[in-house]
Amino acid sequence: MQVKEARLFSEPLYPYIKPNKLEIKLVQSKSLRRLKHLAHFGAGSLVSPVVHSRFEHTLGVWKLTAFYFPEDIELRVAALLHDIGHLPFSHSVEHTLKFNHHQLTEQYIIEDEISSILQQYYISPYKIIEILNESSVITGKENILGIDHLDSFFRDTYMAGMIETLPKDLLHKIRCNSKGIDTDIETGHYLLQLILSDHKLFLSPQMIAVDRLLAEAIKLHWSADTINKDEFVRLTDSDVISILKASSSGEAKKIINTLLFSPDKIRINNAKTGNGYQIGIRKVYSKVPMYEGRALTERSIEARNTLQDLHDLSFDSEVLITSE
Template sequence: MDNPAQLITEPLYPEIKAYPWEAALFQCRPVRRLKHLSHFGGASFLSPVVHSRFEHTVGVWKLTAFYFPNDIELRVAALLHDIGHLPFSHAMEEALAFNHHQLTEMYILEPEISTILQGADLDAQKIISLLNNSSAITGKGNILGLDHLDSFLRDTYMAGECSRLPCDVLRDIKCTPEGIETDLATGNYVMKLILADHKLFLSPIMVAIDRLLAESVKLHWQETTAHNREAFARKTDAEVIAILTTSPSFKARKLIDMLRYEPFKIRINEVETGEGYPISIRKIYQKAPLCEGKILTELSERARQVLEDLKKLAFHFEVVVDLEEELVD
C-alpha cells in the first residue's frame, strides 16, 4: 500500500503521524487480527457497539501519542497492549482458563513483532515491563488511565450515550504519568460515561451471551479431539463462529445459531434454580480521574454516587434458553 497510514485510522481523535516502526507494527498479523475481534465481545450480537479491538487499539495509541509524543516505548506499549485477546475478547477468557496478558507477552517475543522492535532499537522486555506495571495507559492506583478512557469514550459514542464528541472532551483533559486529570465538570461527565458503559456491557443479557458463547466452545471441545488451545486463542470471531456452526456437537451448533439469530430465547433468572448456567459480573470498576491533584471522588458527590451506582450493578443470576432441555445437563 502506498500510504500505510490509511490502515491506521479511527474517527474520534486527532490524527497522529506514526513512526516507521509503528506503521510496521500496525501492519503485522497479530495487530491486524484485532480488526476481527469485537471490542464488546459477544455483546456485539445485540448491541450497537460493534467496533473492533483494532479501533480501540488505534485510539489508545493515539491518546498515548497525543499526551506523550516523545515516549516511544509507551507509544509502542499502547499499540501492542491488546494483541493477546481471544476471539470475542473477554467472553471466553475466564471460563476457558486463558490469560490475555500472558498471551500478549508471548506474541511480543515472537519473531514477527520482536524483529520490528529490534530494528527500531527497542527492547521487547521493556515493552512487556511497561504493560505489566501501572502507567498512564492503565492509570496508577485508582486513577483512570488512557486504555479505559478510550473504551468509555468509544463505547458510549457508539451506543449514543455521549453528549460531547470525544475529540472535544480531550481539550479539557490532561494526562500525567499517573493517569487522567481534568476539571470538575469534565470529570463528572467522564464518570457519567463510565456508568453508562458499565450499565450496557454488564447488563445480565450481555453477560449471559458471553457465558453461552463460552459454553458452546466447551461443548464443541467435548465432542472433538482436534482442538488446539494455543491455536484457538489466535483465531478471530468469524473463525470461531465457523467452527461452532459446523461443530460435531449438536448442542454447540444450536447454541451459536440461537445467539446469532434467536437471542430473544435467552431468559435470565434472578434466583438461581439450577436449571441454567450461573452468571455474574467480572468486577466492579473503582477508578476515577484526577481533579486538582486529587481523585475526583474526594471532591465530587456526583462522582462518589457513580461508584455507588456501579456497585449496585453486581448480580448473581442464571441464564436459561428455550432450548434448555437439550442444552443443560
C-alpha cells in the same frame, strides 16, 4: 497526510496523529491486523450496536498516548501492542476457559514477527513488556483512570449512542500525567457518567448472558472435538463462529445459532431453576479521573455517589434458551 497511512490509522473519535515508520510497520503486522477481527465487546457484539474491534480500540489508546506523550516512543509502542494477546471475542471466554491475555501478549511480543520489527528500530521487546507489566499512564496508577480504559468507555458509549460530546471535543479539557487522567470537575463528572453508562450496558444481564452462552458453546465443542487450546488463542471471531456452526455438539450448534439468528430466545431468570447457566457480575472497573492531582472522589460528593452507583450494580441470575 498520505492516503494509505491515513487509512491504516483511521478511527472516528480523536484527531489524526502522524505515525512514525516503526508504528506503521507494527500496524501492518499480522499480530495487529488480527485485532481487526476480534470484537472489543465480546459476544455482546452479536446482539448490540457495539461492534468495534480490538483494532479500533488499540488505535484509540495509541492516539491518546501519542497525543499526551508525543516524544515517548516506547510508551507509544506499548500502547499499540497492549492488546495483541486477546482471544477471540476478547474477554467473553477468557475467564471461563482459564486464559490470561496479558501472558499471551508477552509471548507474542517476544515472538519473531513483533520482536524483529522492534529490534530494527533498536527497541527491546523486553522493555515494552516491562512497561506493560508496570502500573502506568496506560493502565492508570492505583485508583486513577488510565488511557486504556478511557478509550474503552469513550468508544463503547459512542457506539451505543450514549455519548453527548465527541471525545475529540473534550481533549482540550483532559490532561494526562504520571498517574493518569486529570481534568476539571465538570468534565470529570461527565467521564464518570460515561463509565457508569458503559458498565450498565456491558454488565447488564443480557450482555453477561451472551458471553456465558458463547463460552459454554466453546467448552461443549472442546469436549466433543478436543480442539487444541494453543491453536484456539490464534483464531479470529469468524473462525470460532464457523467451528461452532459445524460442531459435532448439538448443544454448541444450538447456542451459536441462537446468538447469531434468534437472540430473542435467550431468557434471563432471576429465580434460579437449575435449568440454565448461572450469571452474575465478577468485577467493576472503578478507577476515576483526577481533579488537580487527586482522585475526583476525594473532591466531589457527586463523584462519590456515582462510584457507589457503580459498585451497586449486581445480580445473581441464570440464562437459558427457550424453544418458543
